[in-house]
Amino acid sequence: MRLETKVLIVGGGPAGATAGRVLAASGVDCIILEKNPQGAKPCGGGIPFGAFEVFQLPLSVIKRRVNVIRVSPPKSSPFEIRFENGYIGMVERREFDSVLRDMARAEGAAVMKGAFVKIRECGKTAVLSEAEIEGQTMEVRSEYLLAADGVNSRVRSSLGMKHINSLYTLGVKLPLDGNPFRGNCCEFYFDASARGGYSWIFPGASNVSAGTGSTNPKKLKAGLQRLLLQKGFPPDFQTNSLRGYRIPLWEQQSLVRGNVLFAGDSASHVMPFTFEGIYYAMRAAQFAAEALIQGNPGLYRKLWRQRFRARFLLMKTLWTAFLRNERGMETLLSAFRDERVQQRGIRLWLDKTEGRGSFVSFVNALRKYVLF
Ligand SMILES: Cc1cc2nc3c(=O)[nH]c(=O)nc-3n(C[C@H](O)[C@H](O)[C@H](O)COP(=O)(O)OP(=O)(O)OC[C@H]3O[C@@H](n4cnc5c(N)ncnc54)[C@H](O)[C@@H]3O)c2cc1C
Incomplete structure (x- = not known):
């Protein structure tokens, strides 16, 4: 079985769905291939209000508005920062990603449930990929392939590209009610157990995401335990919602390889230090799509560098x-x-x-x- 499209987008998260939306809005034929549309990526789901404006996203996906952050340094006393203007919108990733894919679909993108398996051939004018779609092995022929398949990118491994260096995270969902959490406040904790990252408490719709991110995966359990103890949970607190995941540590990457482009976590587009990834994944995907609309993949690199390189380098x-x-x-x-x-x-x-x-x-x- 064979499918043909101008752009095959692997992954229907923030990057892939945005690329599909922008391409389809310009009349470019594209398929978004998403292996797990019911999945919810482990993520705090904090998105600055500015991103809602830039991408004209429906505010109905915002479950809470955060307008205070509390910072706990390793030794000195904690302090709070109140936002004079704006807020962080907290979203649930399953719903958010699905709304983004619906927006792409509404513009005319084909959204399919299926898993990219490998690149069979990568020529000068076409990419031949293998995918599993509805239980069948399919060959997909596309002029371009956009890899938006996250930090564990199969497109990258299929091309023999190097593994993305990461911050390791361990997170848990806790009930909001009856616990000492504030619905309008994100908390950040810095100490040696979260080396290279931080521990966090982010409020969601009906629960709280708490976790630790560190470059040293061996420290994660201790970091999370310390955070929970600080919040008054007993030392033997048990949970079955523990999840580990990786957040890319940004490095200058090749964004374009022949007819294959990389955006979002698959290109390590996460802001160092803050580890904000959703907005940057969407922006990178938008730039990649604009470059493909112009028929000039190299333009993608230029657009990204002009807009973000200096900030990423500073951070x-x-x-x-x-x-x-x-x-x-x-x-x-x-x-x-x-x-x-x-x-x-x-x-x-x-x-x-x-x-x-x-x-x-x-x-x-x-x-x-x-x-x-
Ligand atoms: C614990 C944690 C907390 C975070 N908190 C925040 C936060 O509060 N705010 C923020 O801005 N960022 C946060 N991030 C970062 C953010 O989650 C990512 O940067 C963002 O999701 C990247 O989007 P993406 O589309 O590039 O990749 P992803 O969101 O990972 O999407 C990739 C998609 O590709 C699909 N896929 C993968 N392989 C295949 C395949 N072979 N075939 C088909 N489909 C495939 C996946 O199912 C997935 O839907 C957090 C990350 C973690 C781990």
Whole structure:
């Protein structure tokens, strides 16, 4: 059995669904192949309000609006940052991803349940892929393939590309009611058990996502236990909702390989330090789709670099210098006690329509505390 399309999109998460939506809106024939449409990716589901504006997303998917963050440094006292404008919209990933795929479908993209297996041939004008669709092995012939299949990308392994370096995470869902959580507050905890990352508490619709991210997977259990103890759970607290997953650590990657393009987690498009990935996956996919609409895959690299390279490099520098030990964490977080740094940092994070000016003003505010 054989299928033909101009662009085969592997993965129907934020990146894949967005690419399908943009391509189909311009009349480009595309198939989104999603292996697990009922699945819910382990994810905090926090999306800055600016992303809803940029992508004109329905606000009905927002389960909670967060307008305070609480930061706990390793040694010094915790502090809170209140947002003057804007909020983080908390979504449930199963519903959010499905709404994104519906939006792509409404523009005319074909959305199929099926798993990409491998690339059989990657020529100058076509890519031949093998997929399992409704129990049948199919050959899919496409002019381009867009890999949006996440951090464990099968497209990458099929092309023999290197594994994506990651932060390891271990998370759990906890009941919101009867526990000491606030529905409008995301909490971030920094200490040695979350080296290179942080522990978090994010409110959802009916529960709370709590977890730890670290470059050292052996520290995860201890980090999560410590977080739960801090929140008043007993040391022998048992749960059956524990889930581990990986978050890409951004590195400069090749985004285009012949007729194959990579966007989102499959290209490590997660902002270092904050580990925000949903918006950046969607933006990268949008750029990739725009490049394909122009018939110029190389344009994708240019669009991404122009818009995001400087920010990713800065955040990677901060991550490398400050998030790897408790002294560094204390130094950097102390800068965020300054209201100017707080508000400029928050604006940069939340308001996605802000241009280069907000990036420069954040860097200038931070310079007082950090040499880079
Ligand atoms: C614990 C945790 C918490 C996080 N919290 C946040 C947060 O609060 N905010 C935020 O912005 N980011 C967060 N992230 C990061 C965010 O989840 C990702 O960056 C984002 O989901 C990337 O989107 P994507 O479309 O590239 O990949 P994914 O969301 O991983 O989607 C990939 C899709 O491809 C499908 N797929 C995979 N293989 C195949 C195949 N062979 N064939 C067909 N389909 C396939 C999968 O089923 C999946 O639907 C978090 C990540 C983790 C692990």
